[in-house]
Amino acid sequence: MKNLLPIFLAFLFLNLIACEPKKPAPEKDNLEGKAWWKEGVLYQIYPQSFKDTDGDGYGDFKGVIEKLDYLESLGITMVWMNPFFESPMVDNGYDVSDYRGINPRYGTMEDFQAMLDGMHARGIKFVLDVVVNHSSDQHDWFLQSRSSRDNPYRDYYHWWPAEKGTPPYRHSLFDPEGAWEYDSLTNAFYLHTFAEQQPDLNWENPKVRQEVYDIMKFWAEKGVDGFRMDAFQFASKDTTWPEFPEGHEKDFIKWYGMRPQLHEYLKEMYAEVIEPYGVFAVAEGAGSTFQDAHDLVDADRKELQMAYHFETVDLSRTPEGYDLADFKNVFSKWDSAFAEKGWISIFLSNHDNARMVNRFANPDPKFITPSTQLINTFLMSMRGTPFTYYGDEIGMTNIDMPTIEEYVDVEALGKYQAAKSSGQDMEEFMQILNYNSRENGRTPMQWDATLQAGFTTGTPWMRVNPNYTEINVSAQDQDPTSILNHFRKMTKVRKENPALVYGKYELVQKEHPDIYAFTRKGEGQNLMVILNFSKNSSSIKLDQLPTESNLIINNYSDVNVNDQDMSLNLKPYQALIFSFD
Numbered sequence: 285m286k287n288l289l290p291i292f293l294a295f296l297f298l299n300l301i302a303c304e305p306k307k308p309a310p311e312k313d314n315l316e317g318k319a320w321w322k323e324g325v326l327y328q329i330y331p332q333s334f335k336d337t338d339g340d341g342y343g344d345f346k347g348v349i350e351k352l353d354y355l356e357s358l359g360i361t362m363v364w365m366n367p368f369f370e371s372p373m374v375d376n377g378y379d380v381s382d383y384r385g386i387n388p389r390y391g392t393m394e395d396f397q398a399m400l401d402g403m404h405a406r407g408i409k410f411v412l413d414v415v416v417n418h419s420s421d422q423h424d425w426f427l428q429s430r431s432s433r434d435n436p437y438r439d440y441y442h443w444w445p446a447e448k449g450t451p452p453y454r455h456s457l458f459d460p461e462g463a464w465e466y467d468s469l470t471n472a473f474y475l476h477t478f479a480e481q482q483p484d485l486n487w488e489n490p491k492v493r494q495e496v497y498d499i500m501k502f503w504a505e506k507g508v509d510g511f512r513m514d515a516f517q518f519a520s521k522d523t524t525w526p527e528f529p530e531g532h533e534k535d536f537i538k539w540y541g542m543r544p545q546l547h548e549y550l551k552e553m554y555a556e557v558i559e560p561y562g563v564f565a566v567a568e569g570a571g572s573t574f575q576d577a578h579d580l581v582d583a584d585r586k587e588l589q590m591a592y593h594f595e596t597v598d599l600s601r602t603p604e605g606y607d608l609a610d611f612k613n614v615f616s617k618w619d620s621a622f623a624e625k626g627w628i629s630i631f632l633s634n635h636d637n638a639r640m641v642n643r644f645a646n647p648d649p650k651f652i653t654p655s656t657q658l659i660n661t662f663l664m665s666m667r668g669t670p671f672t673y674y675g676d677e678i679g680m681t682n683i684d685m686p687t688i689e690e691y692v693d694v695e696a697l698g699k700y701q702a703a704k705s706s707g708q709d710m711e712e713f714m715q716i717l718n719y720n721s722r723e724n725g726r727t728p729m730q731w732d733a734t735l736q737a738g739f740t741t742g743t744p745w746m747r748v749n750p751n752y753t754e755i756n757v758s759a760q761d762q763d764p765t766s767i768l769n770h771f772r773k774m775t776k777v778r779k780e781n782p783a784l785v786y787g788k789y790e791l792v793q794k795e796h797p798d799i800y801a802f803t804r805k806g807e808g809q810n811l812m813v814i815l816n817f818s819k820n821s822s823s824i825k826l827d828q829l830p831t832e833s834n835l836i837i838n839n840y841s842d843v844n845v846n847d848q849d850m851s852l853n854l855k856p857y858q859a860l861i862f863s864f865d
């Protein structure tokens with residue numbers, strides 16, 4: 285035995301050397317570590333409007349499969365697809381009648397699997413939309429629940445027996461008559477935060493929660509990589525149904541969202557699904573305070589990994605647009621709230637909003653290219669995971685729908701009714717709806733200049749924007765200076781410059797009226813982002829200027845600097861990124 289000791293010691297020594305890390309350990313950042321969902325760029329697909337292959341006028345999975353190479357060419361690394369489950373389509377799929385079934389309009393489970401495999405083969409992760417604050421009123425659970433007061437599914441939803449009188453007022457986001465609906469079958473009211481065909485599930489019931497986790501496991505086992513939790517901040521309710529003060533609905537999230545129980549449910553979900561399956565989850569909505577948002581996403585709480593709030597996207601809701609000072613302020617405020625902990629997404633559009641170009645860039649044909657490039661540069665250079673909505677990579681715009689007859693969206697129709705019955709100026713109402721409605725963001729993808737923009741060979745479910753002959757993928761693909769090719773450059777720049785993901789953000793010259801300038805420092809890099817949000821030229825004085833060798837991105841062919849007075853003169857909507865010492 286004794287003889288073996290030196291050998292053992294030598295072995296131990298060699299082992300210790302071998303264990304010595306070859307490369308220095310990655311610098312520990314202050315954001316609780318690195319993760320694929322932080323480094324990714326997410327692309328949102330509204331399946332109904334992306335690409336139709338069977339001529340029925342609705343997009344389908346095969347259409348997405350046809351465009352997988354296009355998705356890869358964008359440099360995006362995650363796809364979030366809006367709901368494609370069995371649904372009566374009262375709210376375009378946000379009313380699910382079977383969480384494991386696929387709406388035949390989009391294809392079959394085999395098509396879904398082929399699409400998912402095709403994404404994975406290209407290094408793209410898939411994020412599933414989980415709509416479980418409510419189901420469809422045609423879901424079997426609800427059909428059972430409403431059938432009798434003693435049905436075992438009765439407690440899957442919220443019921444108020446009519447013999448107790450009228451239930452305390454609850455506001456509905458889609459139904460001008462409020463969130464309680466009377467059902468004569470059992471002489472009771474049920475709760476629906478959205479449309480009356482979207483009854484709210486009772487999250488206080490552990491059986492409901494288990495059903496949801498089982499659904500999530502079903503999809504995780506199919507290989508989905510993440511979940512987007514729809515309207516999730518409203519899932520938990522105070523089922524003692526207290527009276528709320530009049531007008532409380534103006535502060536909707538505060539009164540209806542983020543109850544303490546929600547965090548318990550999320551912890552349960554994390555332990556049941558998120559952690560064991562190694563998936564990620566992002567919540568729609570982040571409460572009404574920074575504390576709410578942190579409570580959702582701080583890693584040590586083990587609830588969710590990411591959330592998105594509406595404060596930035598809410599900045600521009602009328603044709604008057606927004607103020608750059610507010611824009612800087614809101615983004616900077618959220619960044620500083622998450623400087624040490626937590627993670628959010630960065631976006632300026634989605635299926636619930638009008639087009640980003642009209643709201644945040646400039647749709648004037650003279651400016652649409654540089655201004656959309658500028659906004660895309662911005663989104664790809666902020667801290668947080670950028671979410672790009674389909675069509676924003678080519679600058680798709682709002683569609684002009686001045687009269688209510690053309691509207692099909694349940695939200696638009698509800699708002700119209702509410703405006704009419706409260707005696708609002710309907711001309712003004714229609715102007716704002718035309719600018720702001722979600723229909724604007726749902727028009728078919730503009731692939732090329734052929735009939736129906738190459739979206740379908742049939743009649744599209746929604747009118748194609750007539751500007752498809754100018755704004756389309758095919759035309760922009762050929763043009764190195766297009767919005768599309770700038771977008772591709774930006775996804776590459778983000779990947780190649782980790783400071784854009786993890787670096788510290790600092791606002792530069794906050795008071796500048798036209799220019800949004802900021803630095804991103806970290807990962808051994810110092811980057812300066814300079815964005816001229818004006819349709820006029822503008823200049824800024826800086827300590828360091830862009831040069832041929834430090835310039836990383838420029839949406840024009842030249843840069844105008846004056847070394848004498850250290851000023852940088854920017855063209856309308858010019859966007860630059862350069863590195864500095």
Ligand code: TEU
Nearest residue numbers: 375378415457478514515635636695722
């Ligand atoms: O939206 C939830 C939500 O909070 C809405 O108020 C949203 O902000 C509004 O529609 C904006 O116009 C989610 C989905 O994103 C939305 O498409 C669905 O209609 C809604 O849930 C109901 O499922």
